[in-house]
Every structure is written in C-alpha cells, then in structure tokens.
Amino acid sequence: MKIREATAKDFDDVVYIWSEHLLNNCQFFTTNEINNQGKLVVEKYLNNPAFKSFVLTVEDRVIGFSCIKDNEILFSTVEQRFLGKGFRSFMLKYLLENYAVDTAYVYSANIQTLAFYTSIGFIIEDKIDDIIFSSQYHINKLKLSATPQETIEKIAAKNKDFF
Numbered sequence: 001m002k003i004r005e006a007t008a009k010d011f012d013d014v015v016y017i018w019s020e021h022l023l024n025n026c027q028f029f030t031t032n033e034i035n036n037q038g039k040l041v042v043e044k045y046l047n048n049p050a051f052k053s054f055v056l057t058v059e060d061r062v063i064g065f066s067c068i069k070d071n072e073i074l075f076s077t078v079e080q081r082f083l084g085k086g087f088r089s090f091m092l093k094y095l096l097e098n099y100a101v102d103t104a105y106v107y108s109a110n111i112q113t114l115a116f117y118t119s120i121g122f123i124i125e126d127k128i129d130d131i132i133f134s135s136q137y138h139i140n141k142l143k144l145s146a147t148p149q150e151t152i153e154k155i156a157a158k159n160k161d162f163f
Contacts, residue, residue, distance in 0.1 A: 001087075003094045006053035006065060011042045013062035014055065021077040025110045028137060037133050041067070045074065052099070056091050066091055073104040074132050077113075086162030088116060093155045102144040107137055114140065120154055121146045 006014060015038040022034045029037070045067045046053045056064035056078060064078030064087055073095060078087045095101045106113045108127055118124070122142040130139050144151060 001090065002057050003054050003091060004057065006046055006055045010055050010062055011046060014041060014046065014065045017065060017077060017079055020080055024080050025112050026107050028109055033135065040133055056087060063087060064091055066095060068095060068099055068101060071099060071101050071103060073101050086159045089155045089159050090162065093152055096148040096152050100148045102148065104142040105132055105139045106142060108140050117142050121151045
C-alpha cells in the first residue's frame with residue numbers, strides 16, 4: 001500500500017473512482033452531473049499545479065485519491081468495495097502527517113463521508129455553496145476539532161490492526 005502524487009496515467013482511474021463515489025453516496029446527482037464532475041476532477045484539479053493530488057495504490061492498482069489545497073481536503077475517497085477497511089483512514093493519516101490538513105469539504109447529503117470525518121474529530125463549521133464543482137448542491141465545511149497529531153493518534157487507535 002502506497003500513497004504517491006497523481007500523474008496523468010492515473011486520470012482514468014480517478015474519474016472512475018470519483019464517479020463511483022458520487023453514484024453510491026450522492027444520489028441527488030444526475031448521471032450527466034456525475035459524468036461532468038469526473039471530467040472536472042481532471043481538468044480543474046489534477047492538471048492544476050495549485051492543487052496537490054494523490055493516489056492510494058495497492059499492488060500498483062489505484063484504489064483511492066485525494067486532492068488538497070494548502071491545508072484543506074477538497075475531496076478524498078476510495079473505491080466503494082474498500083470502504084470500512086481502513087484505507088480512507090490511511091490516506092487521511094498521510095495528509096495529516098505531511099500537510100497538517102485541518103479542513104474538509106463534504107456534500108451535505110453525503111452521510112457516509114460525513115460520518116467518517118466526524119467520527120475522527122472533524123466538526124461541521126458551516127454549510128456553504130459548492131465552491132469545488134460549482135454545482136447547485138450545498139457542501140459542509142468541516143474543521144478539525146483537535147490538533148492534527150491528536151487526530152493521527154485517534155485514527156491509529158481506531159485502526160490498530162490496519163496500521
């Protein structure tokens with residue numbers, strides 16, 4: 001298992017994973033909106049040096065990705081079949097350790113992802129317009145309620161068999 005910066009060869013995998021995530025967790029999106037967001041991930045974020053994009057690989061297969069700007073997680077997910085197995089926590093731990101992230105954005109109706117972030121110490125600070133994809137849907141701006149180090153320790157304790 002490894003996390004590395006995303007490259008152009010990862011774009012198809014990232015689009016697939018993001019589209020799958022939206023389809024399974026954000027049922028309010030239409031198929032057309034999901035397809036457009038997949039393209040936007042690459043065009044607006046992965047190809048832009050102002051953002052840092054990472055992929056999570058297992059045996060050289062991309063199973064997840066994250067995109068950050070400064071200390072904010074714009075989006076992050078793993079393939080649906082890997083949820084609940086510690087991979088998303090592994091990625092978040094990496095971002096906390098290396099980039100001291102303290103903010104995350106999650107669609108308001110994405111209960112599964114909201115539950116993940118709040119279970120490890122993020123709190124909902126505000127409900128705002130979609131600043132990431134400019135869709136008509138609202139997103140929650142989440143803030144870390146503890147230090148990154150305290151959150152890393154909490155993640156490690158919850159996933160002691162994984163790390």
